Amino acid sequence: MFAAIKEQHKGVDVCINNAGLSHSEPLLSGKTSSWKNMIDVNVLALSICACEAYQSMKERNVDDGHIINMNSLCGHQVFSLADAHFYSATKYAVTALTEGLRQELRAENTHIRATCISPGVVKTEFMSRLYHDSPEKAKVFNNFSLLLQPMTAIDVASAVTYVLSAPPHVQVCALLSFSCSFI
Template identity: 75%
Template sequence: MFAVIKEQHKGVDVCISNAGLAHPELLLNGKTSAWKNMLDVNVLALSICAREAYQSRKERDVDDGHILNINSQCGHQVFPNADVHFYTCTKYAVTALTEGLRQELRAENTHIRATSISPGFVETEFASRLYRDNYDKAAALYTKYKPLEAKDIVSAITYVLSAPPHVQV
């Protein structure tokens, strides 16, 4: 992916990682393969994208830009829903990843910023994928909680990207 971006656009200045998937696998008896899938998508993919975006700027002597991770409220709070406890573990990792990235960027004396946006429930296919065998359970989540819309997340991203260079959100 980054090789294609380099070829077509010379590099990456803004990297927005919006990875997130969950499997309803409990901590006490969940499938290892599902846990690995969540770690690969929710944590490892973000780490790779952050590294590659930073290296892209470094190769081009660009000392500006943004690495933005779309996280989750689950990255800050454990909700009483066993179906998403392992997913929550991965989102706590995104919180730590973003803060570690921010510290490393600061230690490199770069002007590249790192931000984590942690929305609550967003109206996407997330619930229907989580509960693909139980439509009623997925639909109930959207009636129990008033979900955010994609445009709400876009507004948050726009705010972060439009903040002055000396502002860390």
């Protein structure tokens, strides 16, 4: 992927790591293969993309780039939902990885910034995919989400725009965002 970006666009100045998935696999009864899949996508792929983006910026002397890791409120609080406990563990890893990345970028004396954006419930197909094999659980979640007015993709895009528009001397380390009806 990064070779194609280099060929077509010379490289990466901004990387938004937005891939993520969850499986309904509690800690006491979950499948190892599903846990591994979540680690591969939510943790390893994000880390590989951040590393590749940094290398692209470094080789072209880009000193004002940005790496944004899309996270989740589940990366800051463990909710009472057994199906999401392992997912939360991967998202806590994203929180730690983003802070580690920010510290390493600073140690390299670069002005490349790293930010973790952690939205709450967003109206996407995420939950329907999670509960594709359990219509009862999907229905419960959908009824719950109607009560709290989930964020939209535009809301999340606005958070990204806010972070990218911060002045060069401002480092937005983390941005937690959720619908006001949630609080």
